[in-house]
Amino acid sequence: MSKQEYTITVYTENQIGLLNRIAIIFSRRKINIESLNTSPSEAEGIHRFTIVINETEDVVKKLTRQIEKQVDVLKAYYNTSDEIVWQELALYKVSTDEIAEKVKVERLLREYGARAVVIRKDYTVFETTGHREETDRLVKVLEPYGLIEFVRSARVAIIKASKGFHEKLKEFEQREPGEELVENEYLDRQEEVFTM
Amino acid sequence: MQSTLSQPQKAALQTKTETISGSEAVLRAMVAEGVYTIFGYPGGAIMPIYDALYDYNDKLEHILVRHEQGGIHAAQGFARSSGKVGVVFATSGPGATNLVTGLADAMIDSTPLVCITGQVFAHLLGTDAFQETDVINITTPVTKWNYQVTDATEIPSVLAKAFYIAKSGRPGPVLIDITKNAQLQQFEYEGYKPCDHIRSYRPKPVVRKEYVEEAAKLINAAERPFVIFGQGVILGKAEKEFMQFIEKAGIPTAWTIMGMSAIPTDHPLAVGMLGMHGNYGPNVLTNECDVLIAVGMRFDDRVTGRLDKYAKQAKVIHLDIDPAEIDKNVKTTVPVWGDCKETLPMLTELIDQKVYPQWLKRFRDFEQEEINTCIEPELHPSSDVMTMGEVIRTLNELTNGEAIVVTDVGQHQMVACRYAKFNQSKSNITSGGLGTMGFALPAAIGAKYGAPDRTVVAVIGDGGFQMTLQELGTIMQFDVDIKILILNNQFLGMVRQWQQLFHDRRYSFVNITSPDFVQVAKGYHIEGNSINERKDLKSALETMLNHKGAYLLEVMVGKENNVFPMVPQGCSVAEIRLK
Ligand SMILES: Cc1ncc(C[n+]2csc(CCOP(=O)(O)OP(=O)(O)O)c2C)c(N)n1
Numbered sequence: 134m135s136k137q138e139y140t141i142t143v144y145t146e147n148q149i150g151l152l153n154r155i156a157i158i159f160s161r162r163k164i165n166i167e168s169l170n171t172s173p174s175e176a177e178g179i180h181r182f183t184i185v186i187n188e189t190e191d192v193v194k195k196l197t198r199q200i201e202k203q204v205d206v207l208k209a210y211y212n213t214s215d216e217i218v219w220q221e222l223a224l225y226k227v228s229t230d231e232i233a234e235k236v237k238v239e240r241l242l243r244e245y246g247a248r249a250v251v252i253r254k255d256y257t258v259f260e261t262t263g264h265r266e267e268t269d270r271l272v273k274v275l276e277p278y279g280l281i282e283f284v285r286s287a288r289v290a291i292i293k294a295s296k297g298f299h300e301k302l303k304e305f306e307q308r309e310p311g312e313e314l315v316e317n318e319y320l321d322r323q324e325e326v327f328t329m
Numbered sequence: 330m331q332s333t334l335s336q337p338q339k340a341a342l343q344t345k346t347e348t349i350s351g352s353e354a355v356l357r358a359m360v361a362e363g364v365y366t367i368f369g370y371p372g373g374a375i376m377p378i379y380d381a382l383y384d385y386n387d388k389l390e391h392i393l394v395r396h397e398q399g400g401i402h403a404a405q406g407f408a409r410s411s412g413k414v415g416v417v418f419a420t421s422g423p424g425a426t427n428l429v430t431g432l433a434d435a436m437i438d439s440t441p442l443v444c445i446t447g448q449v450f451a452h453l454l455g456t457d458a459f460q461e462t463d464v465i466n467i468t469t470p471v472t473k474w475n476y477q478v479t480d481a482t483e484i485p486s487v488l489a490k491a492f493y494i495a496k497s498g499r500p501g502p503v504l505i506d507i508t509k510n511a512q513l514q515q516f517e518y519e520g521y522k523p524c525d526h527i528r529s530y531r532p533k534p535v536v537r538k539e540y541v542e543e544a545a546k547l548i549n550a551a552e553r554p555f556v557i558f559g560q561g562v563i564l565g566k567a568e569k570e571f572m573q574f575i576e577k578a579g580i581p582t583a584w585t586i587m588g589m590s591a592i593p594t595d596h597p598l599a600v601g602m603l604g605m606h607g608n609y610g611p612n613v614l615t616n617e618c619d620v621l622i623a624v625g626m627r628f629d630d631r632v633t634g635r636l637d638k639y640a641k642q643a644k645v646i647h648l649d650i651d652p653a654e655i656d657k658n659v660k661t662t663v664p665v666w667g668d669c670k671e672t673l674p675m676l677t678e679l680i681d682q683k684v685y686p687q688w689l690k691r692f693r694d695f696e697q698e699e700i701n702t703c704i705e706p707e708l709h710p711s712s713d714v715m716t717m718g719e720v721i722r723t724l725n726e727l728t729n730g731e732a733i734v735v736t737d738v739g740q741h742q743m744v745a746c747r748y749a750k751f752n753q754s755k756s757n758i759t760s761g762g763l764g765t766m767g768f769a770l771p772a773a774i775g776a777k778y779g780a781p782d783r784t785v786v787a788v789i790g791d792g793g794f795q796m797t798l799q800e801l802g803t804i805m806q807f808d809v810d811i812k813i814l815i816l817n818n819q820f821l822g823m824v825r826q827w828q829q830l831f832h833d834r835r836y837s838f839v840n841i842t843s844p845d846f847v848q849v850a851k852g853y854h855i856e857g858n859s860i861n862e863r864k865d866l867k868s869a870l871e872t873m874l875n876h877k878g879a880y881l882l883e884v885m886v887g888k889e890n891n892v893f894p895m896v897p898q899g900c901s902v903a904e905i906r907l908k
Pocket of ligand 1 (some may be wrong): 737738739740741742764765766767789790791792793794816818820821822823824
């Protein structure tokens with residue numbers, strides 16, 4: 134089995150220390166995390182992690198199970214890049230003088246889908262979103278004009294085919310303590326849940 | 330009976346509160362959870378809890394250990410012999426870090442524990458205050474769950490969660506770190522509600538009937554089926570269900586070191602122990618069976634040897650409560666997720682009543698070979714030097730398989746597990762996954778509290794005994810009636826064996842000298858004896874077992890004896906060596 138890029142999506146309780154618990158699952162196996170984003174989800178009190186790694190499917194499957202085993206984790210999915218819609222945000226800081234003098238700014242904005250976020254006398258900050266290659270293209274263009282600073286966010290991703298985990302989350306929210314649980318039914322049914 | 334109270338009336342009743350401290354809330358949680366024994370060691374950051382404990386004398390028995398590691402191993406022993414949750418108290422900083430070895434041990438051996446550690450005042454967190462350590466981060470990899478409490482109002486619900494998590498599903502250790510201000514804080518206590526549900530936690534996967542059916546089909550069609558089981562049977566309290574399953578199926582059955590004693594060692598279908606120092610037949614025939622049924626075990630590398638050569642010919646059915654265990658090490662043909670107490674009867678229902686006399690005989694033939702080459706010389710040696718095996722054999726004769734045997738780690742552990750006879754479940758207590766030297770003495774103390782009516786014998790090497798021998802003090806102070814059997818080979822025996830076999834006999838730092846153990850015991854007012862002649866063995870063991878109260882017996886055994894059979898590291902189980 135060959136390695137490829139996988140995006141792991143994890144729904145969790147909003148708990149202190151959980152980031153560490155999840156990170157340990159990767160670090161103890163000496164697996165590098167390429168990108169990690171964590172933020173609140175659409176459901177109150179539930180957070181969402183998006184983790185990108187390069188691994189074989191076999192390893193990724195085991196990792197997801199180990200993640201899902203954590204007490205504060207509600208659900209973990211893994212997907213290849215063509216099963217998700219994903220974006221990264223990039224910010225570029227350039228000298229305002231330099232850029233106004235030498236570059237056709239309007240063209241730049243149009244061609245690269247960029248947006249000026251801040252324009253000051255000393256510098257201007259542009260923003261783009263997209264896949265890595267897309268945001269990289271603007272870096273190349275701006276570099277000759279003295280890119281002062283560049284930063285890219287972690288990946289955020291939405292699974293193309295999941296049948297609305299939102300509904301599931303609401304169920305989780307509503308369930309009264311003590312009721313019998315019936316989750317896990319998708320554990321080995323990734324394909325069915327996510328076929329497009 | 331239908332309640333006649335109106336909604337507001339009920340609400341009014343529920344809000345009847347009283348003001349108590351966080352510390353008191355901790356102890357009320359203990360009582361509500363049915364805890365009656367706590368192992369622990371006080372200190373500044375947990376003093377409010379100890380202060381409250383002073384008034385709980387009649388409800389909670391606290392055993393003052395001599396080291397927190399001893400405390401947590403004792404709690405493990407308690408949990409393993411009783412099937413209940415073990416509880417430990419420790420103070421912040423060094424108290425808490427002394428728990429780490431036991432946490433790691435309990436984590437890998439799925440032992441239910443609730444550990445309460447004191448912590449500095451919340452306003453001091455992160456300031457390198459006196460005895461402040463980041464206990465939550467230190468213990469994260471070795472706990473099933475942990476949590477830091479900084480406000481007393483959280484205590485009842487957090488402790489309820491802690492007990493629920495520790496004992497449900499695949500059990501494990503939970504640590505709750507409570508800041509001193511939370512222990513002291515007075516708050517409106519609304520009573521204790523046990524926890525039986527956590528939104529994000531699924532202790533048991535849903536049983537899939539179709540997989541059970543598929544598994545039954547495979548078993549019914551098998552010609553050479555083989556059952557292997559682990560501690561899951563004991564943790565699931567499924568001994569009876571398991572026995573019914575194997576007896577109807579008629580399948581030869583072997584155990585892992587952790588599963589040992591779930592069925593009587595002399596059961597007609599029992600073919601022995603698996604793994605590196607397991608029995609010859611079950612190891613070899615793992616690579617000849619056509620259907621391998623693994624129940625509540627996790628295919629540890631000490632059991633499988635080389636994975637790429639492990640049971641490749643077999644269809645594998647794996648019954649486990651932890652979905653993450655499925656396909657982790659060995660690829661399964663049919664996974665049966667669930668609590669084996671639930672899944673085994675379903676499976677038993679669907680399988681045919683069968684016997685496999687030819688196949689079982691293959692195990693017996695290998696057994697005979699093992700008896701001739703290893704077992705006989707070990708149990709009835711011809712030389713003058715005593716072997717560990719004959720000590721265990723004699724112990725068996727005197728205890729009739731009724732004793733709890735707690736072992737430390739090393740050659741004596743493997744010998745004890747190979748040769749001890751058991752009639753009851755929860756009788757073999759050992760550090761399986763972590764292999765923690767120093768485990769046995771404190772774990773035996775805990776085991777005695779967990780099963781006060783049973784004889785508890787701790788079998789320990791001269792090396793491991795010196796790792797936690799301070800717990801003799803606990804035994805002395807609390808009159809703990811355990812029998813300590815030291816098998817002294819004057820070496821760190823297991824390491825020496827490896828140096829002999831794999832490092833050209835370069836005995837590098839395995840020669841360990843010991844104090845006069847009997848004198849040491851005497852210092853603690855514990856009776857003892859040391860023997861080095863076979864003629865004294867039986868009577869010395871008898872004296873030990875008949876003695877009222879704790880007793881230490883040292884038996885001098887052969888210095889350079891080895892434990893065989895052995896699957897050398899990196900070999901397949903079929904390459905097991907008899908000598
Ligand atoms: C805490 C710890 N340190 C080191 C080891 C490595 N180790 C495994 S077995 C062993 C030797 C044990 O010697 P002893 O207690 O005398 O028992 P024997 O093997 O002689 O029966 C050692 C050092 C261990 N398992 N645990």
